[in-house]
Each structure stands twice: as structure tokens, then as C-alpha cells.
Amino acid sequence: MDQKIAFSRNKTFLLGFGFLGVSMIWAMYNAYLPVFLKETFHLSFSVVGVIMTIDNIFAILLLPFLGALSDGTNTKIGKRRPYILIGAPLAMIFFILIPFANKMQILGLMMFTVIIMNLSMALFRSPVIALMPDITPSKYRSHANGIINFMGGVGALLVYFGGKPLYDRDISYPFVAAGILMFVACMLVVIFIRDDRYRPDVTGAAETVSLKKSFYELIDNLKDVIRGEKSLLGVLMAIFCWFIGFNSIETFFTSYAKFYLGMKESTGAMILGFYSLFFIIAAIPAGLIGTKFSRNKTIRIGLFGLIFLLIVASFFKTFLFLAILFSLAGCAWAFINVNSLPMVVDMTTEEKLGGYTGLYYFFSQAANIVAPPLAGLVIDMATAGGQRPKGYLFLLFFASFFFLLSLVIMFFVKRGEAHD
Secondary structure, eight states: OOTTSOOOHHHHHHHHHHHHHHHHHHHHHHHHHHHHHHHTTOOOHHHHHHHTTHHHHHHHHHHHHHHHHHHHOOBTTBSSHHHHHHHHHHHHHHHHHHHHHHHHTOHHHHHHHHHHHHHHHHHHHHHHHHHHHHHSOGGGHHHHHHHHHHHHHHHHHIIIIIHHHHHHHOTTHHHHHHHHHHHHHHHHHHHHOOTTOOOTTOOSGGGGOOHHHHHHHHHHHHHHHHHSOHHHHHHHHHHHHHHHHHHHHHHHHHHHIIIIIOOOHHHHHHHHHHHHHHHHHHHHHHHHHHHHTOHHHHHHHHHHHHHHHHHHHTTOOSHHHHHHHHHHHHHHHHHHHHHHHHHHHTTSOGGGHHHHHHHHHHHHHHHHHHHHHHHHHHHHHHHTTTTOGGGGGHHHHHHHHHHHHHHHHHTTOOOOOOOO
16 A cells, blocks of 8 residues: 555545445444244344344355455456455345345245355455555554445435335335445446556465465464564454454344333334434544544454443333434444554554554454354343343443453553554
8 A cells, every 4th residue: 555645535425335335234234134034934132143244154164365466366357356346246136136035934035145245245345445554554544444434324214214114014124225236336437446456566465375375374463463562462352352242232132122121123223223323423523533542542442442332222112212322322423433443453554554454353243253143042041931031131231341341451551553
């Protein structure tokens, strides 16, 4: 990356459309697929949690490889964009098929559709993420990450608020709308972001990358993390813990709303919409605050806020109070999420940005593999298979515990602040 390239807010907003599209897909997937699996196929929450890890298993296996592969790719349409052009249309098609597979009530068809959709999403996720440090100097990365997280929040917001009336009319309508919008948003990135342009003086770099080689490079990176200065290990372990907390809420909150609060799953998703709305509002200020004062301190404030708000939420069952609490939780999550990726990439070299972006996602996706089945098991045990509704409260306590672990870890992280 050329550090002399000026930071462009307009270009960063354009890149944010890729995040908007991806966020729409995952917001709807996490909000409604667990309910489909529970109600239509009568699966336990533990099994639902295992199925909800499919995307994360693909991510943990493929994202480091694809990040490194895109680092070395050199085509006439760039090094990141070829992956978007292949993955986005496939993801759109199979995502749209999910509600139709649910209506047919064939579990094998549902699993096939979900697996191919997740594989397609994994293909282009890491290259899209790696475009941010490609086009952004170090000192502006928290600000840039705030912008693209703002756009991601817009995508989730469209799903949670706009998806409710569509879902209440027919469960397939919001899936069709979100799939098409994701594809269009990703094509905007392909058309307007050209900083991964072809370099005619470089040839054959992509041929040196293989899945096996990427795996060994990942192992080497992990060894370096463990043996090296402990701040990088600390922030990655904190990321692991807070994503366990976050993913457990994201996966099972609509189930919590339906089976404990007595709301429609679309109403539970709407509460998450208030979270996304205030995440959007706080995303850019969170990046600016992290850059000006301290990324670490900003993250710790966010973690403390999330713990407090989830504990308070356990005392309320009304839509209004939960909407207010989750709005504040959205602000707290922005403080955390916006500043975490810049901390990781500013602990490594420019040559390894794609690989370390993959390493960041290795830890976050590893957490997302652990979270759904573990949280589902806790819910099954606490509710005695649905017989004790108050046991659903353990979802909030489970998430709070892992946010607390990450808060403690972050006190030992000493690096990762912005530099010139």
C-alpha cells in the first residue's frame, strides 16, 4: 500500500457499500434461520447452534487463505475484485433460496442451500475487508473503519426495520430484497474502487499461494503471535471473547424474544434494529474518539457499557425498554468493533495486511464457531428443553460473562494505537 495516497472519505463510503451488502445478508441470516430450524424442523438449540457455525467454519478455514491469495493476485481487474465478482452472485442466488427450502420442509435441501450460500460468502468477504487498509493510511484507519461500519450498520438497519413488514407478508420477500441489494452494493464496489489495479510488472504471484501454504502461514503467524510481544495475543484473545458474547446475542435474540418475551420473531429483529441504528450513529464518532484519545480505552468503555446494559435488560420484558437498552448497546458495540481491526493491522507490516486481516477474522470466526453451540447448550440446559422459560435469561448472562473476560484482557494490551 502506498502511504502517500490521500485519505478519501468519499472513496471509503463507496467501499462501505460492500459492507452494507454483507451486513444485510448476515443480519437476516442470523435473525431468522435459527427460528426456521427450531420451528420447521424441531431441532434443539444445541443443534441449531451447530448449524449456525457453518459460515464460521468456512470463514476460519478459508478467510486467511483468501486474504493471502488476494494479496498476491494480479489480474487486469485487480487483486480483490475477481473474488467479489464470483462470490457475490452465487451468494445472492442461494441466500434467496433459503426461505423456499424452509417452505418445502426438507432438511437436506435446507442444509445444501445454507452450505453453498456460506461458501459463496466466504469467497469474497476477506478480499472486501482487505480493501480498507489497501486504500487507507494507518493514521486514518479507525476513522475509515468507522465509516465502513456505519455503512454495515445501514445494511443491518434496512433488514431489521424494512424486513419486518416484508417478513410479515411472506417470509421469502425480505430474503429476495436483501439478496438483490447485496449484489448491487457489491457491484458498486467493483465499479468504483480500483485501488487494487493491475500491475503489469508483477506476474505469477498468485500461483505461489495454496490452501496448504496458507494454512502453514497461518500456523506460523499464530506461533509469532504466541511467542512475540503479548499485546497482539491479548487483543486477539479479547476479540475472541467479545465475539462469543456478541454472536450468542445475534444468533439467539429473536428466539429469546419469541419463546421468552412472547413477541414475534420479526419484532425481536426490530429490537436489534434499534441496536443497528445507534451503531450507525456512533460508528464514525467511535473511530474519531479512538484515533484522538485511545483505541484501547474506547474499547474498554464499550465493553463496560455492554455488560451493564445486558444485565439491566434481564429485568425488562417490554418492547420500549428493550429498544432503549439495545439502542445504547449499539453505541457501546461501535466503540468496540470500530477500533478493533485497526488495532490488529497496526501491529503488523504493510506486506501482511491481507494475511493479518485474515488472522483477525480467524479469531473472530473461531469465536463464532464456539458461540452458537455453546450458547444453545446453555439455553437448552437452563430452559430444560423449553420447559422453563426464565432459563432464556441465561443468554444475556452468558454474553455478559464473555464481555467481562475481554474487558479484563484489554487492560494488558499496550499496543495498537494510531501512528503516522
